[in-house]
Structures are given as C-alpha cells and as structure tokens.
Amino acid sequence: MSPAVDPPPDLAALREEYARGGLDESDLAVDPIAMFRRWLTEAATAGLHEPNAMVVSTADDSGRPSSRMVLLKGLDERGFVFFTNTGSRKGEELAGNSRCALLFPWHPLERQVRVDGTAALLPRVDVAAYFASRPRGSQLGAWASPQSRVVSGRAELDGAFAEAEARFPAEVPVPDEWGGYVVVPDAVEFWQGRPGRMHDRLVYRRGSEPDAWEVVRLAP
Numbered sequence: 001m002s003p004a005v006d007p008p009p010d011l012a013a014l015r016e017e018y019a020r021g022g023l024d025e026s027d028l029a030v031d032p033i034a035m036f037r038r039w040l041t042e043a044a045t046a047g048l049h050e051p052n053a054m055v056v057s058t059a060d061d062s063g064r065p066s067s068r069m070v071l072l073k074g075l076d077e078r079g080f081v082f083f084t085n086t087g088s089r090k091g092e093e094l095a096g097n098s099r100c101a102l103l104f105p106w107h108p109l110e111r112q113v114r115v116d117g118t119a120a121l122l123p124r125v126d127v128a129a130y131f132a133s134r135p136r137g138s139q140l141g142a143w144a145s146p147q148s149r150v151v152s153g154r155a156e157l158d159g160a161f162a163e164a165e166a167r168f169p170a171e172v173p174v175p176d177e178w179g180g181y182v183v184v185p186d187a188v189e190f191w192q193g194r195p196g197r198m199h200d201r202l203v204y205r206r207g208s209e210p211d212a213w214e215v216v217r218l219a220p
C-alpha cells in the first residue's frame with residue numbers, strides 16, 4: 001500500500017489579501033541603494049529567513065533566460081554583490097551577456113524588490129577578501145565542485161572534496177574559477193502589496209546625469 005499523501009492545494013483558490021501597508025513617493029530615500037538598505041534592514045528585523053536570498057536571472061546569447069537563487073553578500077554605492085563559480089551556467093551567460101535581473105521575494109512583508117542591471121566581475125582582491133571569510137568547508141567545496149557541469153555521481157563529488165581537504169591542510173587559496181559580480185542597477189522597483197490588487201510600484205530609473213535617479217509609478 002502506498003503511504004497517504006496530502007492532496008495538492010487548490011491553486012485557483014489560494015489567495016492572500018495584502019494589507020500590511022503602502023508605499024508613497026514621500027517614503028522614498030534619495031537613491032535606490034539607500035532605499036534598498038532600509039527595506040533589507042526591515043526584512044532582517046522582521047526575522048525573515050535569509051532576507052539576502054535573491055533570484056538572479058541571466059540570459060544566454062540567444063536570449064534564453066535562466067534563474068536561480070543566490071545570496072547577496074555586499075551592497076555599496078556601485079550596486080549588489082554576489083559570489084559564485086564563474087564557469088557555472090550563470091557565469092557563462094554573464095560572460096556573453098552581462099545584462100541581468102535580481103528579485104528579492106519578501107513575501108511575509110508583502111514586498112518585492114526588482115533590479116535590472118549589468119553585472120561586472122569584482123576585482124580579485126575583493127574576491128580573495130570574501131573567500132578568506134568563508135568557513136573552511138565552503139572553501140573546500142568551491143575547489144571540489146565544477147559548478148553546473150555534469151558529474152558521474154555523488155562519489156565523484158565526495159572524492160573531490162576529500163582530495164581538496166588533503167591538498168590544503170591549512171589555508172585554502174581561491175580557486176581560479178571562483179569569483180564575484182557587482183550588479184550595477186539601471187532600474188530598481190519597490191513593490192508593496194495593497195488591497196484589491198492595487199499595489200504600489202515605485203521605480204527608480206537612472207537619469208541622464210550620472211548618479212541622478214528619476215522615480216516613476218507603475219500600474220499594478
């Protein structure tokens with residue numbers, strides 16, 4: 001007899017009314033990074049699980065998109081920083097087409113932030129500084145995993161990890177393939193759910209002057 005399985009949810013009937021708050025033009029900070037910092041702090045203070053988890057979308061040369069979750073590991077006046085293997089699918093796609101999009105899905109706050117931008121490789125010195133701060137296991141994993149390439153099985157990965165452990169008994173250097181990107185934003189949208197699907201959507205768009213931003217409101 002097969003074990004009892006809960007029936008799937010009735011998707012058409014699953015809906016939430018969003019009523020936690022609103023977002024007015026007068027609430028906005030002068031630039032999107034300052035505004036993002038404010039919302040990220042609120043997401044962390046509210047106890048959201050991994051508030052720095054974001055969906056990164058890239059596209060290959062022919063325009064075929066792909067998305068995956070990545071952790072935001074830095075935020076400065078340039079933009080949004082994450083680390084990964086540059087030989088991975090996302091790395092290959094960014095090498096051919098540096099345009100990308102980020103999405104922060106902060107459901108419990110009825111918020112999302114969308115970023116459209118261009119990814120640039122971080123200087124090796126920044127990569128080395130962050131790599132040095134990672135736990136040893138993650139450093140070894142970076143050596144053991146040819147990220148996004150096909151492997152023969154779990155045993156190959158476990159073997160590669162053990163090999164890295166033996167090869168680097170003390171300090172673990174940064175693998176050549178491991179790197180980081182800063183996503184420089186062209187547009188950042190702050191979305192706050194409202195009743196009746198009349199949500200607030202305020203978008204900072206880069207103006208013609210350097211570091212000048214204009215704000216527009218989009219219909220929900």
Ligand SMILES: Cc1cc2nc3c(=O)[nH]c(=O)nc-3n(C[C@H](O)[C@H](O)[C@H](O)COP(=O)(O)O)c2cc1C
Binds near residue numbers: 067084088089090
């Ligand atoms: C919550 C979460 C955080 C993740 N953070 C990272 C990250 O910071 N860097 C990374 O390379 N992969 C991260 N991953 C794994 C990626 O989602 C993905 O599997 C991997 O990077 C390979 O993606 P690609 O084949 O599209 O390049 C994370 C996954 C999850 C679910």
